[in-house]
Amino acid sequence: MQPQDRLDLYRTMVLIRTYEEAILREYHADKKPVFDIGAGLVPGEMHLSAGQEPVAAGVCAHLTTDDAVTATHRPHHFAVAHGVDLEKMTAEIFGRVTGLGKGRGGHMHLFDPATHFSCSGIIAEGYPPALGQALAFRRRGSDRVAVAVTGEGAANQGAFHESLNLAALWKLPVVFIVEDNDWGISVPRSASTCVTSNAVRAAGYGIPGARVEDNSVEAVHEVAGEAITRARAGEGPSLIEVHTLRLWGHFEGDPQSYRSDLEGVPGKDPLPTFEQELRAAGVLDDPSVSAVAAQARDRVEAAIEFAKRSPEPEPATALDFVFASA
Incomplete structure (x- = not known):
């Protein structure tokens, strides 16, 4: 991989992490002294993707905004990597009228026609719509x-298997991504899934399957590049588990009282690991690391301020945009 490509992956990962840290800060800022999920500038649930940056960065490096991405209830990393407007996305998370869904959807329901990005709080929901998009592209x-993304827990849902079957049968240009973060909410994958790798399930549908270990962004980039190239060439779908x-x-x-691995989790952070690799290769040094961080921080803080300045929807408009105009 060329140094510039490696640097671009690093920039994307830093931007994602910076964004998630900022959302974390704003989410908790006014939920004290006792945590209240309904309080504050960002009410409701919040699912953040820190640690999963390599998946989004490695996959989306091969996409343009003409390609489609359907993500999960933990969607910000893919939204950022796919080029969704940070200001509009942040405004949506804050429930403001300048948001992607005019403040109606929140962080689990981001829809951006400009980049063909969507996500949902329903497990495995993104797989079937991806088939429709792929079919439209081919026609x-x-x-x-x-590109359809889900977690490893959703690989046991009927929508997962039905989608793989139909995509293979119709030879659709879709790439299925499974993010295996070891936990389906509080359930370890060993207690819910009969195979150690969901990638082996691809064989049941006659399509290529690959599993990427070690949370390596460069390994994801390589495997995803092959699958996306294959799809663009009309050779059908692939399944990748990371x-x-x-x-x-x-x-x-x-x-997180259910987790026994928490003590060692920080040492597995993919961002400093990749940074060290790039420093050793001469791709990064102190000034460039600082510059990347500053650029990401400026973009993210500008998006946060845009959201805070934007108005909330008027209660009288609660039923607006529910139905399409005739």
Whole structure:
């Protein structure tokens, strides 16, 4: 991989982490002294993706905004990597009228037609819509692809298997991504899944399957590049599972009493690991690390301020946008 490509991956990962840290800060800022999930500038549940940056950065490096991405209830890393407007996304998370969904959807329901990005709080929901997008792309004679993302727990849902079957049968240009962060909420994968790798399930549908270990962004980049190239060439779908890491809780406020691995989790953080690799290769040094961090911080803080300045929806408009105009 060329040094510039490695640097671009690092920039994306830093931007994602900076964004998630800022959302974490704002989410908890006014939920004290006793945590109240309904209080504050950002009410409701919040699922953050710190630790899973390599998956989004490695996959989305091969996509353009003409390609589609359907993400999970933990969507910010893929939204950032796919180029969703940070200001509009942040405004949506804050429930403001300048948001992607005019403040109606919140962080689990981000829809951006400009980048063909969507997500949902329903487990495995993103797989079937990705098939529709892929079918539309093929019928229009384009080489656009759809990427569908889910967690390892959702690989036991019917929608997962039905989608793989139909995509294989129709040879659709879709790449299925499974993020294995070891935990389906509080359930370890060993207690819920009969195979050690969901990638082996691809064989049941006659499509390629691969598993990426070690949460390596460069390994994800390589495997995803092959799958996306294959899809663009009309050769059908692929399944990729990435063994990644959930640094923080399933949701903010999660006490994580079920986790026995918490003590060692910080040492597995993929961001400093990749930074050290790039320093050793001469791609990064102190000034460049500082510059990347400053650029990410400026973008993120500008998005936060935009959201805070934006108005909340008027109660009288609660039923607006529920139905399409005739």
